[in-house]
Amino acid sequence: MQRYFCKGKKGNEFILEKSDYFHIEKVMRMKEKDQIEVVYNKDVYLCELNNFHVFQLEKLDKKEQIEPEISLIIPLLKEQKMDYILQKATELGVTRIIPTVMERSIIKVTEEKEEKKLIRWTKICKEASEQSMRTQIPIITKIHHFQDFQNLEGVKFICSTREKENNIKKLLTKHKNCDKMYIVVGPEGGLSEKEEANLVKMGFVPVSLGTRILRVETVPLFLLSIINYQNME
């Protein structure tokens, strides 16, 4: 069933985005009494269309497995790669995406452009969340710098091409059932030695992802896939 995230509720009616009403009427071509699922405060409701207003029929018992809470710290990338990471990471259950300025990233985002980008990125994650039937939309934060990551609580690690001993499997096995993770993915060309050293000072652990050479946009998928796998019963 088609699922939408809603921004508010008036009595028994859920208030969706304009674009969602358009999607329901023009794209999905729905009719009177057609049913959709609406997510409100992470709860899922079975709803019915009435003159293209959305009314609650019943609350459904659909919960998403949201542990651990995963924050991806990623470089600024070309639009296509960025969109791709946002969409796939959402599908694979990411909690938070933190675009971060990194030395070897060639992409710059000016302050004027940042707000536009954030709106666009959030829209991509909302749509991906609806398609993959999530009950929460990942948070895309404003653009950060590494110095913002002092004193974060949780398991913190860097995907490092320098690290040879400690690999992701050892780390995830050690921190099984942790409830919070911060993961740094470097740009093409990797993090600079200085960046990596500073992150280590802040308590981030460098880990190898194994012998395969992965593109930047593949790394978040690889990580989220194995974290999902790790947490499977």
Next chain:
Amino acid sequence: MQRYFCKGKKGNEFILEKSDYFHIEKVMRMKEKDQIEVVYNKDVYLCELNNFHVFQLEKLDKKEQIEPEISLIIPLLKEQKMDYILQKATELGVTRIIPTVMERSIIKVTEEKEEKKLIRWTKICKEASEQSMRTQIPIITKIHHFQDFQNLEGVKFICSTREKENNIKKLLTKHKNCDKMYIVVGPEGGLSEKEEANLVKMGFVPVSLGTRILRVETVPLFLLSIINYQNME
């Protein structure tokens, strides 16, 4: 270092594809005595350019971890999704990709078009293999039908949305260190009950991929990621 797969060797000279010579000269703008890596019969050689001919300097000791041998049986998909699977699956170490006619796949490929497609698909895998420093290019087979998969040797399973008990983790744990896998990924809308039943008769085991709802093009990446992870030391 830039890596190319070569099609032949004459004494000390490696013979590349025309497009590779073009890439070396016009795209990479390489000069006399510049060095590249050439893969020949799964071995890697350090080479030097001499008047845009490629001459062996020394054989390098670079081996790719190629176990287990993974064959992906995938539906015919829209070009963009197909390209995407080919590229990412190559990056993540797939051995063989078997495009297969499936009931609910909307894409049809005529015999005349099949050859063109295969050339295109193979080119994508060659380039992805070079970029991800593999020592072998995945094999893209001609288009198959399910009845071709009688009597395959190895661990054979279906990614099934119907299966609730047996999941991918149980299966991979059970078959740790297996050397051959055949994995069926269904189209949008999944395999039909009939298709799944027939595959089960042929010895394919249905497994669940967990609670996340993944797009068809995400499934091969998810699978290859966790198989790489499973085989990590």
